[in-house]
Amino acid sequence: MTLALTVAILTAGAVYLFTKREMLRIILGFVLIGHAGNLILFAAGGTDRRTEAFHPSADPSVMADPLPQAFVLTAIVIAFSITVFMLVLAVTGDKTDDTAQKVEELDVAAESASDGVRRIPRKTNGQERP
């Protein structure tokens, strides 16, 4: 149950961050959803009916399933490398970020809802923006 709730909270946070316009927030969203995925893999090993990995009784039927843990390890490494790559993309695209420049296509509600847009210089044709 704890795992399921944690996954739910992480996913909710990720979805919230995905709706932001700023690349950095999207990356943070990916960090969260990556953790949610890892916890799901972890739960797939049957955490409710198994105990810790090195139990003194050493009964294989109640020991933690090592396979999902190996999956999680692989997934963490992959997600980490792509996160680093995305961070590089976020930095290189800073000056020429076209997600930030297409302000005029946004409607006002979406704009005020996303704090990522506030940093953009307001080069408008005389229109005042909220």
Next chain:
Amino acid sequence: MTSEMIGALLPLLVGLPLLVAGLLVMTGPRLRLHAVVNFATMLTMLGAACGLVYYFWAHDGGAVAHQVGHWPAGIAIPFAADMFTALMLSVTMILTVVSIWFAQASRAANSRYFAPLVLILTTGVNGALLTADLFNLFVFLEVMLLPSYGLYVLSANRNLPLRRVHGARLYVTMNLFTSTLYMIGVGFLYGTAGSVNIAVLANQAQTDPTVAFAGAVSIFALAIKASVVPVHGWLARAYPGTSPAITALFSGLHTKVAIYAIYRIYAVVYNGDTRFLWIGVVLFSLTMLIGVFGAVGEKTTRTILAFHMVSQIGYILLGVALFTELGLTAGIFYLLHHMIVKASLFMSTGAVEVRYGTGVIGALGGISRTEPVIAVAFMIAALSLAGIPPFSGFAAKFMLIVGAVEAGEIAAVVVMLFVSLITLLSMLKIWTGMFWEKGSGGPATKTGTIITSATRDPYAHEASYTPELATEATHSQVTTLTGAQTILESDESTVPRRRINFALAAPSVILAAITVAFGLGAQFLLALSGIAADGLLDTTQYVQAVLTP
């Protein structure tokens, strides 16, 4: 050779390119050496893949597998191949060879990391095609995608930094999200069925609804990668952001590996369950329609072609949604035909884009007069895409329509015929907007001529520049010049010189020739596809091969 020996050789298809890539990185910036070794490795693997096709043809189907590390079956992470795998391997290797050629000729390959990245990409593709373990498929998809991100950025069009950043971000975020989703689906499969070995999972989704739901999450993730409507939006925005060579390479590999995985998972894990087929028929018919309508509004060749790719993916996947012998045969044949034709189209228009600096419809004219070879290659591939005989597209579409009629999906047949018509119109749009004469002395031909003379300088000085950069840079200069009514002096003012040399034209011509060969020799290829389809209809041989130690 016995099947065991062949099975034991399968991991080489994954290990060899990875090893060569590592060695090439260590040799440093010796580009010619890189090119030669790259070609040699790819051709070796192409030979191996064709050998595999021959083996399955001679044995009329069957499957080979290998338990990597000789772990007991069920515990080992197996590699397995059957006719479908072998055909896919062969065609992806043909495409990779031709794409590397095109990349070399269009100077998209002038980086010391190009050859290693392509080799690692091949590792991922081969691994994803060969593996019989769903989590390992996730790993190999990542192995395939990581070098792709590198290639995407490495040879991106430097004159359009906005589009590059936009495209790369979209491409990476989309793929990471999809991979995470796929991984979650595999986690659910492990939780419900207790294994990720595709042979152990065989038929379980048919008997256990929870496994079916878990598998559906994985298939949904793969459908995003294959760009099925309604999750197709990324493709036409991400693919045109890089150089034409890389677009052509990706078009043949990435979405097609996802399609292969959908075919395989649905055939083995779901055992072709007829209860869920209607979802596929509806979605894939929509994919055909919406993809082709998306292309109507686009203004550059590559975005048009990318939307057509979405539409064609609907056709390919309709094969698995029919899940009859005829439907699967047609679907597999369509898949092979489409990989070749789409890459040919990307390469012929890409060659024009590389040399003339733009892929905008209507910006150029009279390419068919200056570049007759490219124009013919484009026309053949375009007609093949639309499904005109005698090219492979006709055989593929005809078979698919017969299969759909046989399965009673008349609505899908109507959609297919209608979409073919729009496809043809759309191809004619590219033809008139780029290849056809715009009237002598029109503004477009003039611009085309002037770019020629201005292009030379940046070319000669900066060998490290991509030609796109050079042409695009001068293109902006030229437009200001023409705007000021200045006419540059040029020695080819009367008859424009041919600018696409043999090396740049050859890839699209070769692929166009292959589509003609596929069309004329359709019977043979259909026989091979039929063997592959039998392997999907009756998966016992595949499952048995994977589970025998």
